[in-house]
Amino acid sequence: MPAEAKVPSSTARPAAQPATPPLTERQEARRRRILHASAQLAGRGGFDAVQMREVAESSQVALGTLYRYFPSKVHLLVATMQDQLEHLHRTLRKKPPAGETAAERVAETLMRAFRALQREPHLADAMVRALTFADRSVSPEVDQVSRQTTAIILDAMGLEDPTPEQLAAVRVIEHTWHSALITWLSGRASIAQVRIDIETVCRLIDLTDPAGRA
Amino acid sequence: MPAEAKVPSSTARPAAQPATPPLTERQEARRRRILHASAQLAGRGGFDAVQMREVAESSQVALGTLYRYFPSKVHLLVATMQDQLEHLHRTLRKKPPAGETAAERVAETLMRAFRALQREPHLADAMVRALTFADRSVSPEVDQVSRQTTAIILDAMGLEDPTPEQLAAVRVIEHTWHSALITWLSGRASIAQVRIDIETVCRLIDLTDPAGRA
């Protein structure tokens, strides 16, 4: 029946999506080439520089195939972000933050991530814009990014069993993180400002953990 | 020299933009028609339904003229949002929030705004997506929206002389507000969830005000 297997869609991780039929090696390679080209183009030029025709050409794939793998430009860029986030998470695991309190560690972690983004501001632009511009059709993928981000923050807090209040705080931290990134990317906030925002929101953690009812 | 220019009639608010050459009455009328058409189309269909050709036709204006007034679709939608925000602010002034603490009043105000958006979810979609998708070329306009939002929140807090810490909290509240809206609009968070996020972030205000010097 099938030839080169079924329609691909998300991650390469086996322990992730439920309905992701496995990919041929050649397909996996194509997918990887596409994501690489996407990140490459995004790296200089940002969101606008990632043009589907160029991605296709650059990754040696027909336009139609590109769209079979990633049903829209936003899907593509969100997938690119998933990729980068995984990479970041691995890096962070190797060198956990050293702060005293949970709030400090989270702030340190986010600032580290922020510095990584500063090294590739155009790539950051492409990914973050895609993420916030995504409509309902990309919800699953965006949600996956969100879960990954949550995991990173919880890791930094060093909690195995967060309370609902703490999870609420994490949600707000994520909101702030995304929105602060946007203001920075669009030139409306300085790097210093972003740091302040992050540090401010991280104080919410103190509010829930040490003294409060847990 | 100029033609339909120079009549210093009304931009309504005299204390707003610095370098906005005043508009003729006919121009003011055009501008208003355009914004009305924009809101109308956004009202059903959201971001995608606001098509520049339709806006032009619907507001009895040539496409080129539309682009003279609003240099891009995002500019147009952000301007639409400015419009709506002013309206909201006026409404809110009439019925200030009744909560005991500043945090309660801010949360109440934002929830009220949220309910207003729920009545026109498509319009909300168009405006918020435009806002977060805006690139640097729209910074001034987006900044104006941000200032207006800040003003609304500060009003709710009832402060005439906010401390830097309080301003920081307000910034984070705004971040959360925008990002929470996005998650709601893209179907990744429920209304209840948004309420929780808002209430959570508003606790930051308690952190700055009651104990410290006011």
Added chain:
DNA sequence: CGGTAATCTAGAACAAGTTTCAGACTTGAT
């Protein structure tokens, strides 16, 4: 091997945002 269904390719075609242009129209000044 041969068959066949799914995949891939190349390229045209379509949609909506944006730009451009020639000509008609308005406005304020002389």
Added chain:
DNA sequence: ATCAAGTCTGAAACTTGTTCTAGATTACCG
């Protein structure tokens, strides 16, 4: 009233995301 300069209009053109099609390839089953 006339004129110069800025505005508006209508329409075509251009760009880039997205869809579609016909035919060549590929993977797997028997």
